[in-house]
Amino acid sequence: MTNDTPHKGPASQRAGRAAGLLAAALLAFTPGLAAARCATENEQRAFEIEALKTELMVVATTCKGANEDRYNAFVRRYQPTLVSANQGVSSYYARRGGPRANDFFITELANARSNQARQLGSDYCSRNAGLFEEVMSLSGPQDLGPYAATKDLLSSGVSSCAAGGSSSPAAPARTAAKAKRK
């Protein structure tokens, strides 16, 4: 991350660096918890797309410059799919937990992505800005869900579907095949 380092004394900076290293190590070695999977493939896809959008938003707001334009281009290109995913998540929380749970999820998601940005430090922008190239290289909106599913964005610090009481895992779905049939 480039622009968010507060001014502190040397001791405080050393402590901060040590804490950052520890946090990075813990992040890197987080055990493979059972992924919170939604009850249906459509719900799972909606959550993953929402997480991808948040990740790209954090890249844009953290790294700024051309990344803000790239984020806008991403939103323009995939707007119908993004709107649909957002509606899917809202619909899920309308049935489980209500608007407060929805707000909690969005906040938690943004915090999780921001925490990763902080933990990666100066590597974050150069490493994650490449996501824009990847997402814009997709052949079309139908690939956005299957692409988002490869980014493992819901695994750390995000409760997603599981928080709402979904207990049955999503069936292993052939995501792209389903998407293309639409």
Place this chain on the structure above:
Amino acid sequence: MNLLRGAGLAALVALTGCAAEGGLGGGHRTYYADLQGGARVCTVPPRVSLSNGSTTEVAMTVGNDGGWCGISVSRFGGPYDNGLLMQRPQHGRVHVRKVGSATRVDYYPDAGFRGTDSFVVKLNPGEASMKVNVTVQPGSAAAAAAPAPAAAPARR
């Protein structure tokens, strides 16, 4: 081949069959964060060649200690543009990312799972698909939870 934690960069070079350009330009950097957290036991073919428009089956054996097991693939010496998850694993997670000059397809087994799993990833351009048949063995979570000895950045 066994990918041992702590020997991540060397193992990755061997796995991909090409040099990992740590810190070099050209858009193919290898980041420290992408080399951390590998499972102690991760057995995959040393080289995986994918064919455009067809599906290649690959076997993976991973010890379930909380770490990932990855298969590196490349296209003309560089990473693919993107990956799509065509079939989800039932007992784990998949993460496709660019690592150096390759695309690495990582699998994380769910905690406590042992048995078999599979997933399919399609890599573009070229629509080269890879079906990964995974065997998950028991592993010690404590092994992966312990941070690897990392070189601390120089401090004044």
